[in-house]
Amino acid sequence: MSGLLQEMTEKAQRLNIPFNVQLDLTYRCNERCVHCYLDHDDHGEMSTAEIKHLMDEMAEAGVFILTLSGGEIFLRKDFFELLEHARRLMFCVKLKTNAVLIREREAARIRDLGVESVQISIYSHRPEVHDGITLIPGSLKRSVDAIRFLKSQGLRVIIANVLMRQNMQDYPGVRALAAELGVECTLDPTITPMMDGNRSTLDLGVDQSTLRQVFRDTALVGDTDEFCAIPAPAGESELESTPCSAGHTACYVSPYGEVFPCVQFPLSTGNVRQQRFVDIWRDSDQMKEVRSIRLKDLTTCPSCTHVGSCTRCPGLAYLEGNMRGPSSQDCEKSFVRTGIPSANMLAKKHAAVNQARNLVQIRTLPNFAGATA
Amino acid sequence: MSRLYMARNPKVAARGLDGEMMIMSGRDSTLFTLNKTATILWQSADGTTPLDEIVERRICADFEVEPAEALHDAESLARELASHEILQISEEPIPPRNAAAGESRTGESQ
Numbered sequence: 001m002s003g004l005l006q007e008m009t010e011k012a013q014r015l016n017i018p019f020n021v022q023l024d025l026t027y028r029c030n031e032r033c034v035h036c037y038l039d040h041d042d043h044g045e046m047s048t049a050e051i052k053h054l055m056d057e058m059a060e061a062g063v064f065i066l067t068l069s070g071g072e073i074f075l076r077k078d079f080f081e082l083l084e085h086a087r088r089l090m091f092c093v094k095l096k097t098n099a100v101l102i103r104e105r106e107a108a109r110i111r112d113l114g115v116e117s118v119q120i121s122i123y124s125h126r127p128e129v130h131d132g133i134t135l136i137p138g139s140l141k142r143s144v145d146a147i148r149f150l151k152s153q154g155l156r157v158i159i160a161n162v163l164m165r166q167n168m169q170d171y172p173g174v175r176a177l178a179a180e181l182g183v184e185c186t187l188d189p190t191i192t193p194m195m196d197g198n199r200s201t202l203d204l205g206v207d208q209s210t211l212r213q214v215f216r217d218t219a220l221v222g223d224t225d226e227f228c229a230i231p232a233p234a235g236e237s238e239l240e241s242t243p244c245s246a247g248h249t250a251c252y253v254s255p256y257g258e259v260f261p262c263v264q265f266p267l268s269t270g271n272v273r274q275q276r277f278v279d280i281w282r283d284s285d286q287m288k289e290v291r292s293i294r295l296k297d298l299t300t301c302p303s304c305t306h307v308g309s310c311t312r313c314p315g316l317a318y319l320e321g322n323m324r325g326p327s328s329q330d331c332e333k334s335f336v337r338t339g340i341p342s343a344n345m346l347a348k349k350h351a352a353v354n355q356a357r358n359l360v361q362i363r364t365l366p367n368f369a370g371a372t373a
Numbered sequence: 374m375s376r377l378y379m380a381r382n383p384k385v386a387a388r389g390l391d392g393e394m395m396i397m398s399g400r401d402s403t404l405f406t407l408n409k410t411a412t413i414l415w416q417s418a419d420g421t422t423p424l425d426e427i428v429e430r431r432i433c434a435d436f437e438v439e440p441a442e443a444l445h446d447a448e449s450l451a452r453e454l455a456s457h458e459i460l461q462i463s464e465e466p467i468p469p470r471n472a473a474a475g476e477s478r479t480g481e482s483q
Contacts, residue, residue, distance in 0.1 A: 002404060004404045004405075004406065005404050008390060008395055008404070008406070011390060011391060012390065015390070015391055017390065059388075059480075059482060060482055061482065062388060062389070062390060062482040063388070063482075064386065064388040064390075064395060087383075088478055089478060089480075090385070090386055090387040090388065090478055090479075090480035091386060091388075092386035092388075092397050093386070114383065114384040114385070114386070114399045116386065116397065116402055117402075156402065
């Protein structure tokens with residue numbers, strides 16, 4: 001984040017302004033990615049008029065960055081009408097898409113409308129791996145063709161590469177593909193539980209040895225000694241800080257109008273079909289609760305070595321059962337990065353040892369004792 | 374003396390934050406913040422009102438400044454904003470562009 005953007009974000013936080021919002025236009029999708037956390041059936045998406053009205057409310061509330069995502073956004077027949085409306089309101093618009101429906105004409109229209117960036121999911125440079133994850137034959141070719149169309153229009157394109165067991169050896173190939181296409185590339189090893197709480201998708205996450213390899217890849221992290229260094233103890237000001245931007249400067253709105261602190265934090269705070277967006281943002285009890293949490297208020301983390309440098313996601317912690325608790329995925333990342341187990345990992349180990357002790361505890365039974373006397 | 378006209382570039386993103394305009398360039402995503410005077414120019418840049426009228430009505434009326442000096446400074450500012458492709462400037466009125474964004478909005482929020 002640039003210095004000025006950081007400064008503006010901090011100002012927005014002081015003024016309680018939702019600076020950055022992700023709006024999912026639909027959960028419908030033309031791919032069936034094996035790790036996806038969404039239910040793709042349409043349970044009553046907002047209409048064109050409802051979304052335009054919501055955008056008007058967001059602009060009034062001060063939203064600057066608006067990310068349009070899904071599902072697959074291009075499955076909405078009114079997509080360009082909504083995008084035009086968003087740009088008329090002068091949002092900084094970012095798109096997240098699999099891009100399989102973007103051809104030359106769509107790319108030119110996106111350019112004309114002044115979209116800031118287009119993020120496209122690419123899982124592998126090998127069709128058999130990428131298409132094996134999306135479950136759609138030919139999807140890699142379609143997405144890569146779309147990247148070329150968008151680049152030819154001068155648009156900023158970012159490849160998003162989610163790392164999982166199926167594609168864990170392919171990220172260097174994806175990075176090489178990105179370099180060949182002249183686009184940026186991000187790598188994310190986070191797999192999210194499904195929105196209904198089903199955690200089966202987590203089995204797709206990479207093991208610790210792959211994560212260790214990623215965290216020691218200088219092409220990704222730069223100076224590995226610095227990246228993997230044991231963090232300095234957190235000071236008082238760090239413990240007084242907020243865990244992340246969710247509910248502070250950012251939030252998420254589902255295609256059904258429900259507002260959440262973040263796309264990865266399924267705590268409903270209200271619905272724009274019943275209340276004004278800004279009223280939910282400012283006054284919902286759930287949003288206020290999320291906003292009240294400081295690092296020092298967390299259950300296990302304040303005593304953890306990693307508290308000042310951890311990427312702990314409050315949403316993932318919430319999905320584990322406690323928004324003030326640790327997020328095990330992030331504990332694991334901190335451990336793999338530095339070799340130092342987190343306080344949560346140590347507490348779990350301690351509990352497991354105690355449980356094992358209880359299982360083998362030997363009590364002297366009176367009859368048995370009598371028999372040996 | 375020729376007159377200068379200004380229009381907001383519809384390719385930028387813009388939002389008011391606590392009385393200050395944030396503008397993100399459509400060319401390279403560079404972020405700018407406009408001070409009070411520049412914000413007035415941005416808000417007034419409708420393509421049809423000449424800069425000298427804007428200065429007279431919106432700047433000299435609110436700030437204690439000589440009209441000639443204010444116009445000189447405003448012209449410099451308008452040219453600088455144009456160099457970053459935030460504003461378009463011309464010695465002729467600028468008709469609304471066909472692009473969808475920005476023809477009537479200034480990006481102001483509550």
